[in-house]
Amino acid sequence: MLDSRLYQSKSQSEVGESPSTANQLDELAKEFINNLGRVADFFGFNRLMGQLYAVLFLSPDPLTLDDMVKRLDSSKGNVSINIRNLERWGLVRQIYKWADRKNYYEAETDIWKAISGILQERERKENQQILRSLSQSMKKLEEVGAAASGEEADVANFYLKRMEVLRQLLQFGDQLLEMMVRGGAVDFARAQQMAHTVANADKSPQVEATFEVIDEEDTLN
Amino acid sequence: MLDSRLYQSKSQSEVGESPSTANQLDELAKEFINNLGRVADFFGFNRLMGQLYAVLFLSPDPLTLDDMVKRLDSSKGNVSINIRNLERWGLVRQIYKWADRKNYYEAETDIWKAISGILQERERKENQQILRSLSQSMKKLEEVGAAASGEEADVANFYLKRMEVLRQLLQFGDQLLEMMVRGGAVDFARAQQMAHTVANADKSPQVEATFEVIDEEDTLN
């Protein structure tokens, strides 16, 4: 089994020295760690979460809080909070060792599992929430449109038409996410085509178009 | 054609008054606007961008900067900057009117087009950039691993194995994005399965598994 020592650069103090293998390895690890930091940022987590995940991902065995504090030169409090967030998202898990009060952490390396969790818990939830709100608004708009007359009825109908475009998109998004989680298949050609049709519904007569998702059964493996 | 007047709530000052139709319409519009603000936030833009898009999306005809400033109760400078960002992402376009110095803006209502642009320009670029960096790191790791011996070679190989998992995922992500833009189809069952295989490569002997994307031709309509 590999040594659990963290491959940190041995402070490149001496100038002009050709880089040792250990230093090279550490440089590569650092680059990786920073990249995941950026990814995390990009996806609305924060830099440190990404970096922590990366450190664990590159470690052959579980690490303690202090290991990570040392490696990332952050504060204990900060690491504590962020590692707990990672746990919450199923990206990291805790390991208990016998007769050792320290907590050890390791990365979930089945990345698809990790991502599915996030898709399901975060993206999908967000999507559905807005979808619900939108559908509800549309229902009210229908009522208002029916009750009102003249200009206000026109406005209600216009709002309705526009919102319908978005509703269908969100619905498609929801199905897409479900397929990703469930392992289904999706054909984007349809979505594309339908989206276009819907978008131009203003101009041409109303079309009953919906985004569609290929059902699991119908799919070429 | 609909009146271009903005349906703002007429300050609900009088108490106990049953809500006018105009007020109801405005409430619904506001809710919609705020929802898109949240969506924008969620996707790493900012609240105002989403709100501006929403305002234009619900307007039957193009609006000026000042219209939007009024509607969103923001500052001119802020709206100016954010509307330009929206333009940059192809979510909004400018309309010129004859003998009118004002700039008018309208939303791109072909949402799929808009999203494709974002996927292509932002998500995909980000993904590819990291993919490149990762591949490069892995190449170096191979060299280092070959040159080094003993423990350090082991570390290099371990890093390599772990990074490979991520590389394949990113590659799959890139293909997924391409399919979304091009209108292809994707089967997530494979991705799922392969991801799992790759993730467990640590334990079982190395498997040459890759994420795969269904080719356009092979797809059910």
Add this chain to the structure above:
DNA sequence: GTAGACGTTTAGAATTTTCTGAACGATGTG
């Protein structure tokens, strides 16, 4: 009991992001 190791919490510091308001340049009008 005391002392030390460990993780969590939190007030407020530091940093980053977003926003405002005023100044400015450009354009048009009389």
Add this chain to the structure above:
DNA sequence: CACATCGTTCAGAAAATTCTAAACGTCTAC
């Protein structure tokens, strides 16, 4: 020319996020 309108820019204000350092609680060992 003076004056008004319109959009942009930018210095600094405001707000939100992230981070640190210290205090604290719990557990273990002696």
